[in-house]
Amino acid sequence: MAESELPPGSECVEGVLDLLGLLAYATLSAFFRLTDDAAAAESLSDKVALAGMAVDEHGHFLRVLRRLAELHADPETAMQPFVQAVDEFNARTTPSDWLEGLVKVYVGEGMAASFCRAVADLLDPRTQEIVNQVLAGAGQADFVVARVGQAVEADPRVAGRLVLWARRLVGEAITQAQRVVTEREPLARLLAGGDAGQLGKITRILATLADEHSHRLAALGLAGHSAAR
């Protein structure tokens, strides 16, 4: 299958494997976070809905694994370099309640989507296709927007707390992303278009994560709220 292989000797092969490895471990972790949220949901209908979203997320994980298999890459070897950064992000952003858990899933997915859109034109067409499929699921967003809206309506003070929480999530994500591109030269080279020294370009990509964050807060109905407790 010609389209399933990168050009032999392509400088970017290792970078693409890095990106897929990161995406694989990130989607596997998102699956675990969603099942945590599902288990913590008070109503049976929320529990069932979130369990279904978790299983969809696992489907994304399997799609990324399949692309790694097409490229003859061992999935564990590809994921391993990113385990620490993703786990540390999760350890530093433990939600204190169900609502913070939901916002974490939403903000996390949003940042992953922004990041992948920013780098999509650097990928081979087949990998681009997989990445787009993985990011296509918008069902989570509708659910989170509805539940956050209800919570803010019931107690408007919740909004300020969630704005603070979302800001912390973005900060921690950028910290871990900076660390990953510092440690993983193949990924840094892919992101910089071949020159790992171009830290300016990489930092600009990370900056888009923060830029688009305000749009996500607006979609959550939190844009007009100040970040005060």
Added chain:
Amino acid sequence: MAESELPPGSECVEGVLDLLGLLAYATLSAFFRLTDDAAAAESLSDKVALAGMAVDEHGHFLRVLRRLAELHADPETAMQPFVQAVDEFNARTTPSDWLEGLVKVYVGEGMAASFCRAVADLLDPRTQEIVNQVLAGAGQADFVVARVGQAVEADPRVAGRLVLWARRLVGEAITQAQRVVTEREPLARLLAGGDAGQLGKITRILATLADEHSHRLAALGLAGHSAAR
């Protein structure tokens, strides 16, 4: 669809809905337990394998939900009466490590299978078929047997602890099952073949759970070990 409906006015309809409701919430809970075990696994390959088993378990849950939908039953209404018993079983049997979590999944699935086999001939053919499909997945067992075997080989003292743990799981499960059949008359009537007063028959069904437990311990390679720490 004639086969998807129970005979109208059948005395057992409510009992079948109870059984499906119990099975639905039990499989949903097993999904959460498997994802907990997956998240706690140290190696990436165990993590990936257990996450896949969790998603299979969610497939079982969806199959039960589909049968409830065929019977025009609301899934939440069907599950609600069993939430407390299943949650209490889980709260009273929190694994202290990953290995106990694995044994819990294995013993829990085994008991559910024994229970359903014991009542299968009381069900309509279509519900029987669903129940058999749900219990068919043997992939979990192979995985658990392999991991427990490795752990016992590395430290034979582990075996005694796991035998004790498995015994506690069976005891707690029978306690909760007794409570469920005491509280849910439709289910009790189904199990007793129409007469809820036949507690002897019901208790004999529960006794099969304990009987088959020794076979499960043997399959885990724990049969020859005493239950001493």
